[in-house]
Amino acid sequence: MITFDHLTKRYGATLALDDVSFEVPASSVTGFLGPNGAGKTTAMRILLGHTRATSGRATIDGRQYAAISNPAATVGALLDAQAVHPGRTGAETLALAAAVIGVDRRRVGQVLDLVGLSVAESRRTVKGYSLGMRQRLGIAQALLGSPRALVLDEPANGLDPQGIRAVRDLLRAVADAGCAVLLSSHLLHEVAQLADRVVIIGRGRILEDTTIDDTTAQDLETRYFSLTSTEDRSAA
Structure with missing residues (x-):
């Protein structure tokens, strides 16, 4: 709550x-x-x-x-979808976040599927993402830890x-x-x-x-x- x-x-x-x-x-x-x-x-x-x-x-x-x-x-959060390192790929961004919070790296693939980012899209650097793709990536990161909020x-x-x-x-x-x-x-x-x-x-x-x-x-x-x-x- x-x-x-x-x-x-x-x-x-x-x-x-x-x-x-x-x-x-x-x-x-x-x-x-x-x-x-x-x-x-x-x-x-x-x-x-x-x-x-x-x-x-x-x-x-x-x-x-x-x-x-x-x-x-x-608690998973997304306040600013632009606040992501532009030189990393989407998958690298999520893998680093997963390591920081201590969740299995396999969770990265799961949250990418949940938000509808393909494997090919996840291998692209974030600087090439549209705003909508950054939003999806941010939501995926917020869901990584299976939060209660x-x-x-x-x-x-x-x-x-x-x-x-x-x-x-x-x-x-x-x-x-x-x-x-x-x-x-x-x-x-x-x-x-x-x-x-x-x-x-x-x-x-x-x-x-x-x-x-x-x-x-x-x-x-x-x-x-x-x-x-x-x-x-x-x-x-």
Whole structure:
């Protein structure tokens, strides 16, 4: 389970996160929605130990990231698909990550299959990858340790419609196998088809946290724009 507990983050006079609290249960997908600058990436970076909170906590199975031994085997993450050494091949990138976290190298082939990267593609250097291929590689790396939690920032970015459907099916299968999946996205239609819950954030505050059982893509889009537009007007 992923838990954000009264999380606040200030950068000087700027309040990036304002008392953010929500949970991502095991065996579920939570869509984290909000406009650029709303606080989504900041919250994820705090969860993954990249940034310190001003107050509050973000935990995975009750522990902060720094307290988890071999955290990559507990929580898989993709925040920036471009943050990969361009001179390595895809297979080399995954083999090195597998060695670092201590998983069998055979897992590399398994995750490549899961994300739909062929053997030939995995032997190419990353500098020749499209954005969609880098996204697939990043998701593969996040899955290497068979983590109990998965944190993905815009995982469908750069993917064609077929790739988006494949990633959606993969994440649904991972969640159904027991993983807590948190993903940020601006693709409201895709979130409506995949997520069990939706958390909407605006200007660092949680505006809505709801299940998606009875929510259509159109309902979600209407509600999202209504909430975020109201928040923008109130801050003006």
